[in-house]
Amino acid sequence: MSIRTILLHAAPDSGFGDRLSFAVALARQAGAHLKAVYTLYPAGVPRVGRALSIYVNELVHEAKEKEAGLKAQFETATEAAGVKGSWQTVEGEVTSALRDEVTFADVTVVSETPYGTVDDQLAATLPEHLALACNGPVVVVPTGKPVPARIGRVLVAWKPSREAGHAVRFALPVLTVADEVEVLTVEEGTPGIADSGARLAAYLTTHGVNAKHHHAAGGHASSIIANEAQKFGADLLVMGIYSRSRLAEMILGGVTASLLVDPPVPLFAAH
Known part of the structure; x- marks a missing residue:
């Protein structure tokens, strides 16, 4: 068995750059395809109540505005490394969307996200949610620590x-x-x-x-x-x-x- 497909959680939190670097390096080392999944609906926010509905709509609007910059960053990184990559935008919530995709990937890359920005706080519980709920392995990349260029x-x-x-x-x-x-x-x-x-x-x-x-x-x-x-x-x-x-x-x-x-x-x- 070998690693042929790597799934990357794409989101505008502070850990994205580090986990992108790790995922690209792993894809290059393994000769794997890197698939990024970007979700518009925030994790951990229920769809109930008028006030929450207004808040969620604003978050979705912000997610749409931030997507282009993240996608460009992803495409630049994969092209520079000679890695084949693809980008998918999903309307659904991040944990369920990634859980659906994990079955068709060999490994999924997410981040340990410290509490900082709103995006960081929304992503903070993703690693444990996903690691316990999905049927495949997850790599949790620490934020702000050196990212290995190769797994030696x-x-x-x-x-x-x-x-x-x-x-x-x-x-x-x-x-x-x-x-x-x-x-x-x-x-x-x-x-x-x-x-x-x-x-x-x-x-x-x-x-x-x-x-x-x-x-x-x-x-x-x-x-x-x-x-x-x-x-x-x-x-x-x-x-x-x-x-x-x-x-x-x-x-x-x-x-x-x-x-x-x-x-x-x-x-x-x-x-």
Whole structure:
């Protein structure tokens, strides 16, 4: 399997430039087509009440005015990189629109968006909504941090769970072309977790991955993962997305919530 189609969330928030740069670099490295989806209806705003209707209409009007500039930025970036790209404008709401498109893409690129402008605040909950709701992997690109020109080193935050297993299998096309892959396990009382990490590294080598295993002593898992990502010089972090409740889609586990809010490097996630 290889990456052939990358889906990009196009919106006028402050993270667009960084996630565009990442998506273009990944498309160039993988030889993939980059598809941008631009939605006019804002996320998280209900369609009820006259006052809200007036507010939403104004946001839609602003979205239409901002589209041309973003599309030009997208076309300039893809052309400069020699990447094939396409732009699609959707009338619907961003989360549902992207969720519909994820099935027909190999990976979707979104941003961790800090609260700043109105556009930033409207986009802020998209990563966790999409990562938990869709049936494909999502890359969450941090805003304002260096964007790798190429994915050379990948850190896999591993525990023997269904979610982590899904993330690794989705990430195999990226892992096989990386220069180095480190499988990180953290001592947290899970029986056999270190052995499982070593077995995963060995399994990855059967796919031609240059993988090694590192086991860390106990502590706060999110801090250990973030520190190891910096120490290893990771260009990408791969991990499963966990929720505390299957009935409450948006109740995230502590490590998941922490790393989605402030990923140390681009985060390749799957539920």
